[in-house]
Amino acid sequence: MYNLHIATIVIIAANAIASLKGFNDISFFERYKFNIGAIKGGQKDRMLTSGFLHVDLSHLLMNMFTLYFFADVVITWFGPVEFVGIYFISLIGGSLLALFFHKDEPYYSAVGASGAVTGILYAAILLQPDMRLGIMFIPIPLPAYVLGIGYLLYSIYGMKKRLGNIGHTAHVGGAMGGYVTTLLLKPDLLVTDTLMVILLAIPIVILFVMEKMGKI
Template identity: 70%
Template sequence: MNINIVTIVVILANVIPSFIGFKDYSFFERYKFHIGSIKKGERIRILTSGFLHVDVTHLLFNMLTLYFFAPIVVAYFGSVKFLIVYLISLIAGNLLSLNFHKGEYHYSAVGASGAVTGILYAAILLQPDMRLGFFFIPIPIPAYIFGIGYLLYSIYGMRNRVGNIGHSAHFGGAIGGYVITLLFFPSLIWVQPLMVGLLALPIVILFILEKSNKL
């Protein structure tokens, strides 16, 4: 697989600050996502937290996912638009987390998961018929089924506070990736309306649950 220079730059932009944060606790604390600090005006954390990670495993998982799916988005949009999708997904993920956890002063999080999920969802929207294989699933499954299932699980995780995972950031990132992909490539709406509609289904469900106060 040929990896574009912009993907390498994004990976390094995650690796370098993350390793600094592993060794420097004050650096990590200064730039992580923290509801109380953001409410006090430190909005830069909405961006900077997306380039920090808890540990090497967390970092490796996100960067491997990015490595596999970034080339699809770069191939369709080019380097600049890829960066826009990445950054908007990162910010969208943290904004949804901010809204979802707004009453939890001490809630904190780090990681590129929102941005990476946005790239993943953009890649699925662009190539919904590609097949994804996983260690725990013996038969590769269509990407669109994985995308829908992943977001439905994220809704479940948000409602039930499952694990130490930022489900809201994942979901917000996916929304960012979905919306900006359609803005960059609006012909998808009439070229493959069924896929566009199916991939929007979890987003609609989340909106309905939010409006009915069931989250």
């Protein structure tokens, strides 16, 4: 779980290089961040490039630290090509969901690899739900799926309440990308881990029910 495959190293390096450039070059940061108005104006590349920019070093380190812990699970199950595929599909999934929910907010902006990383996290949980993870202030490790579901429910709450300067929508969209792609790559999980597939789908279903009801 703690091995660094070359695919993981390349993704971390790309995030670090782009983010460091953005820290020191505001015009670069502004040109490639996620921005609804610019995307609707034709700059679709922002839906991808924004996933490699971060607001500061702690933001970058937090995302890369999470990726470090879960990347090898996905690579072990699928291989590096599929891992990279899930990463980018999750990144785009996060951007698409943000575009859907914020399409009428031309000044809405976001950056960060959180969507892609959450997709890898959700894929790893779906593949290896028996993982146990520790979290601050909780003295015993919890099943990974409990934390995964809880994190998405919090992200949905964050979307509704507009909590902090955080792209909660991208987290949910990224998780959806990781979830769907993992099931496409390994459809037997629908039979062998039916309960886990259902449990991890609950936050996604809740989101769209709330959207249909106009609650978010």
